[in-house]
Amino acid sequence: MFEILYQDDDLIAINKPFGWLVHRSWLDKTETVVVMQTLRDQIGQHVFPIHRLDRPTSGVLLFALSSDVARIMSEEFAKKQIEKTYHAIVRGYVEGEAVIDYPLVEELDKIADKFTNKNKPAQDAVTFYKSISKIEVPIKVGKFETARYSFVELKPQTGRKHQLRRHMKHIFHPILGDSKHGDLHQNRAFATYFNIKRLMLHASKLEIKHPTQHKPMIIEAKLDQSWQDILLNFK
Numbered sequence: 001m002f003e004i005l006y007q008d009d010d011l012i013a014i015n016k017p018f019g020w021l022v023h024r025s026w027l028d029k030t031e032t033v034v035v036m037q038t039l040r041d042q043i044g045q046h047v048f049p050i051h052r053l054d055r056p057t058s059g060v061l062l063f064a065l066s067s068d069v070a071r072i073m074s075e076e077f078a079k080k081q082i083e084k085t086y087h088a089i090v091r092g093y094v095e096g097e098a099v100i101d102y103p104l105v106e107e108l109d110k111i112a113d114k115f116t117n118k119n120k121p122a123q124d125a126v127t128f129y130k131s132i133s134k135i136e137v138p139i140k141v142g143k144f145e146t147a148r149y150s151f152v153e154l155k156p157q158t159g160r161k162h163q164l165r166r167h168m169k170h171i172f173h174p175i176l177g178d179s180k181h182g183d184l185h186q187n188r189a190f191a192t193y194f195n196i197k198r199l200m201l202h203a204s205k206l207e208i209k210h211p212t213q214h215k216p217m218i219i220e221a222k223l224d225q226s227w228q229d230i231l232l233n234f235k
Contacts, residue, residue, distance in 0.1 A: 001042060002014040002015070002016070002017075002035070002038070002039055002042060003015040003221075004043075005060060005219050005220070005221055006217075006219050007043075009065065010064065010065055010066070010069045010210070010211055010212050011062060011063070011064060011065065011069065011073075011210070011211070012039070012043065012047060012062075012063050012065060013060055013061065013062045013063070013206070013219045014035075014039060014060075014061050014063075015058070015059065015060065015061075015221040015222070016035060016053055016057075016058055016059060016060075016061040016203075016221075017058055017224075018055075018056050018057065018058040018198050018199065019055060019056065019198070020033075020034065020035050020055065021034045021035065021055050022034065022035045022036060022049060022052045022053065022061065023035070023036045023049060035061065036049065036063075039063065045065065046065075047063040047064070047065060048063060048064040048065070048066065048067055048069070048070035049063060049064075049070070050062050050063060050064055050070055050073040050074055050077065051077055051082075053203055054162070054199075054201075056177070056198060056199035056201070057199060057201045057202070057203060058201075058202045058203070058221075058224065059086070059202045059203025059204055059221045060203045060204070060205065060206045060219050060220065060221040061203070062206060062208070062219070064211075069211050069212070072211040073208070073211055076208065076209065076211075077159070080157070080158070080159075081208075081209065082206065082207065082208050083155070083205075083206075083207040084155065084156055084203065084205070084206055084207075085153060085154070085155055085203075085204050085205035085206075085207075086153070086154040086155070086156070086164060086201060086202060086203050086204060087132075087151065087152070087153055087154070087201075087202050087204050087223065088151075088152055088154055088164065088168065088175045088176075088200055088201045088202070089149055089150070089151055089152075089175070089176045089190075089200035089230070090149065090150050090152055090168050090173040090174060090175050090176065090200075091147075091148075091149060091172075091173055091174050091176065091182075091183055091186045092148050092149070092150065092172065092173050093131075093134050093148050093150055094129070094131040094134075094150040094152050094173050095131055096130075096131060097128070097129060097130035097131065098128075098129060099126060099127070099128050099129075100125075100126065100127045100128075100129065100167045100170065100171060101124075101125075101126050102125060102167060102170050103122035103123055103124055103125055104122055104123060104125040104160045104161075104163065104166055104167075105120070105121075105122045105123075106120050106123065106160075106161065107160075107161045107162055107166070123158075123160055124158055125158050125160045125163050125166075125167065126156075126157040126158050127154060127155065127156050127157065127158075127163060127164060127167045128154070128155040128156075128157065129152055129153065129154050129155075129167075129168075130152060130153045131150055131151075131152055132150075132151045132152060132153055132234075133150070133151045133231070133234035133235055134148065134149065134150050134151070134234060134235065135148070135149050135150075135151075135233050135234045135235065136148045136149075137149070137193055137233075139189045139192070139193050140189075141185050141186055141189045142185055147186065147189055147190070147193075149176065149190070149234075150173065151231060151234050152173075154168075162180070162181065164201065165178050165180070165181040165182075165201070166181055168181075169181045169182070174186070175199065175200055175201050176190045176199075176200040177190070177191070177197065177198050177199040177200050177201075178199055178201075179199075194229075194230050196226050196230065198226075200227075202221070202223055202227065203221065204220060204221060204223070205218060205219070205220045205221075206218070206219045206220075207219075
């Protein structure tokens with residue numbers, strides 16, 4: 001059973017656990033247990049996707065309960081009228097706050113995007129980040145005797161594929177547990193020390209305008225216990 005964060009006649013939002021595909025995908029043709037079908041069975045009606053979270057990412061995931069509402073909300077996302085807030089644990093000490101303004105070439109999947117134009121120019125991509133807390137742990141990684149990590153807030157201003165993961169790599173603070181854009185040695189050290197193996201990226205908050213009531217809304221998803229246990233060590 002998914003944790004339902006909000007539900008009315010038009011919308012439903014859940015706190016998506018990490019490891020779940022939002023819908024069936026070419027990325028894993030053998031996976032039959034996905035969020036859309038499971039949530040449909042849980043509430044007894046069809047749900048319509050508005051946006052997506054990567055499989056390893058947890059947090060706020062919003063669905064419409066009709067195709068008309070899905071269209072309205074999809075337009076809000078396309079016009080950047082939605083504000084998203086994420087939290088992540090990254091390698092190294094991140095100081096203060098800043099904006100990453102670094103265009104990204106579209107990241108294509110070999111199977112799902114095999115007919116897509118591979119020569120598109122880089123697209124604008126902007127992310128705001130802010131340091132919240134830090135930790136240094138006594139584990140040797142490479143030539144260093146200790147490992148340093150930061151807990152950060154991330155606010156994407158654009159919606160490029162894997163934008164947060166790629167932007168944090170760009171500033172040399174990759175997100176822990178990121179097998180594609182992260183640091184393999186740091187991932188292993190972090191997983192061993194904290195006894196956890198997952199992408200440390202969580203969609204914490206979604207700020208939207210309700211599609212029929214036209215009022216501003218904030219939907220928040222709490223960090224799960226594994227996150228909370230780790231963050232007790234941060235200062």
